[in-house]
Amino acid sequence: MPPEGSSSARRTLGEKLRALRKRAEVSQAAAARVLGISPQTMGRLEEGLSARSASDLYMNTLCNLYHATDDERRLILALACETRVTAQRGGGWWQSHLDRVISDFDRYTMLEQQAIRVTTWAVILLPVLVRTPDYCRAVAWTDTPNAPTDQIEERVQRQLKRQARLDDPAFTTEIFVSEAALREEWGGPAVMADQREHLTELAHRPNVSIRIVPFTTRNHIGALLGSFSLLEFPKMPKSKMTQPPIVHIEEHVGDLYLERAHEIARYKSAITELRNSA
Structure with a gap:
């Protein structure tokens, strides 16, 4: 049976x-016993293959078992709600930056860490994976000119930390x-x-x-598209x-996160055309 809703x-x-x-330090089998489900169903839940097990009752039970903080519990319940809603409407999701600030959770960064390949079309801004610290800093100040310096530096360091992904030869x-x-x-x-010199150096990497x-x-x-990234993932x-x-x-x-097959196909076709143009 194919997975339901937004992957x-x-x-x-x-x-x-x-x-x-x-x-x-709880085993998957132990967590399954607490919920009264099979280890296989628990595995499907953790691998993102099931929306049916994402009830608030199950999520609260697991949060209790795992000694989750209040913030972690709120995040889990919000993600479970999103999982159920998108299962009903067939996938795709919009995440407001305000929601991200409130939850202090960056969905894209987590997906990027899981991805085995990322293909990007950059129109005005270079992707975070290839930015220099000063470039990150300049963009951050432009985006939030009234932010305290320590917040800007924290944002820069988070972005630079993501660049460790390039050190993985499998990525x-x-x-x-x-x-x-x-x-x-x-x-x-x-x-x-x-920044241009940094791009030249990075381009010599085999990955x-x-x-x-x-x-x-x-x-x-x-010319007809805004910037986008296609993330592809390994086998579970x-x-x-x-x-x-x-x-x-x-x-x-x-x-905006797009996941429907016809949407992915359109963007894959665009990438093929970009390869012919670049």
């Missing part, structure tokens, strides 16, 4: 539940960059000069591909099922 919601919930269980990223993203002077000429779509390219599909360890890909689109007020 983004289900797998995020499953990952958080697995992390809480391991922290509490690959393919990045298509509009010429506009290289000409936009975030932080000034010196910062951009360092990193960075290609440019110049202004002179005519009638390319990227127990079920051996391949997790479906997700397209992530970041907007000023929130993030």
Whole structure:
């Protein structure tokens, strides 16, 4: 039976539940016994394959068992609610940046850590995975000019920490960059000069591909699209099922996650055209 609803919601919930269980040093079989379900069903819940087990009763029971904090409990219940709602309407999800601030939870970062491949089309802003610290800082100050310095630095450090993903040889990223993203002077000429040199260095890594779509390219599909990333995932360890890909689109007020097969197909087609144009 195929998984129900939003795979983004289900797998995020499953990952958080697995992390809480391991922290509490509770076996998967023991957690299943407390819920009165089979170990196989518990495994499906943690692998993001089931929305049916994401009831508030089950979630509260697991939070009690795992000694979750109040904030962790609120997050688990919110993810469970999202899982149930998207199961009813067939997938996809919008996450407001305000929701992220309130919950202090970044869904995209968790998905990026799970992904085995990320393909990105960058129109104006370079992807976080390839930014220099000064570039991150310039974007952060532009986005929130009135924020305290320590908050800006915390945001920069979180972004730089994500770049450790590039050190995993099993992870690959393919990045298509509009010429506009290289000409936009975030932080000034010196910062951009360092950023362009950094891109050149990263492009020599065997698991990193960075290609440019110049202004002179005519009638390319990227001109009709905003920035996006296609995340692809490995097989799950127990079920051996391949997790479906997700397209992530970041907007000023929130993030859009697309998961329906026809949506993914459209973006994969666009990536093929970008390869021919870059």
